[in-house]
Structures are given as structure tokens and as C-alpha cells.
Amino acid sequence: MGNTHRTPRDNIQPGDHIYTWKAAFIYAHHGIYVGGNKVIHFTAPENASSGWIISSSSSSSSSSSSSSSSYPQPGNRVSICSLDGFIGSGSLYIYKYDVTKVDFFFKLRDGTMTIAPSDPPQDVIDRAYYLLEHGFGEYNLLTNNCEDFALYCKTGLLVPTGGSGQVWGFNIGMRGDAIKVKVEDVHLYK
Structure with missing residues (x-):
């Protein structure tokens, strides 16, 4: 199958x-496209000044983002940016959900698909906007990264031990320790 997700x-x-x-x-x-040419994503501290962050005054909002405060909140590495700012000079790819185990095991690179099914788009968007305002914990390349953020927004699944849902090829959809967590309770696991 290869990396055909461009x-x-x-x-x-x-x-x-x-x-x-x-x-x-x-x-x-990784990030979540929320419409209106905007992407919500989770960044490492060194990327906070990369030009990706924009204020909420220039973003469209969902039903769960009625706050008028600017984003991100202090210490919050979840931010919103334009699609162009997110892509930069690279290409755009879509992460695949609900793939077969055969497709997953024969992929060429990690971080492009999962066997876990996605929740409905509005649930995904609402989670992303909630986390934009409330945060997703401390960024850690191995245990809490941008892919984990996007996977959580899409599925509502977290690994309670704080481990990454995908790192080292452990697909979130096959992990016995991944549980469904309401967005209001994410802070209990981060």
C-alpha cells in the first residue's frame, strides 16, 4: 500500500x-483540520514561536469554543493556525482510520494510519476546540505528542499510563490499555 495518503x-x-x-x-x-482553512495542533515548546500560532479573533469557532480568550492559554501547546502555516513548504497528507489489520501491518511508515475507527466529525472538532482552550498536558516526543493529540481528537482513546498511542508501532486500535475518555477528563490522564 505504501504512503499513498497524499x-x-x-x-x-x-x-x-x-x-x-x-x-x-x-x-x-499532525493536526486536526477544523474547517475555514484552520488546523488545531499540539506543538513542542521549541515550535511555539514558529509562526504557527494565531489568535482566536481570526479563527472560526465551533459550538464548544465560545470563550473569547486568546489561544493558546499560557503553558498550553495546543494552537490553531492556517492550513498554509501548518503545511509550510511540505505536502498535505490524510491520516487513515478504520483500516484493515493487513493494510496496517504492510504500511511502509508508522504514523499514517490506524485500525481504530474515527468518531463523527463534529465530535472530533469539538474535542480539538476544547483542548485548544484547556490544553493536552505537557508535550513529550515519546509519550504525548502531536500524533497522540490528533488520535485522541479523532477517537477519544487515551492510554491511561501516559504512554503514546502509536509510538513504537503499537496501534491505538489494538492496544488493550487504551480507554475512551471524555474530553473534560483528559487532564486526569495527562
């Missing part, structure tokens, strides 16, 4: 988990 911008829909490869395909950066 997609034109007009193919993405609000609630899609998107990603772009950074640093010559060394790593991918």
Missing part, C-alpha cells in the same frame, strides 16, 4: 486528521 487541499473535510512531513521526511507533524 491529498489535494480540496479533498480534506472538517474533522480530518492531517499531517505533513518535516525535515526531509524525518518526522511528521
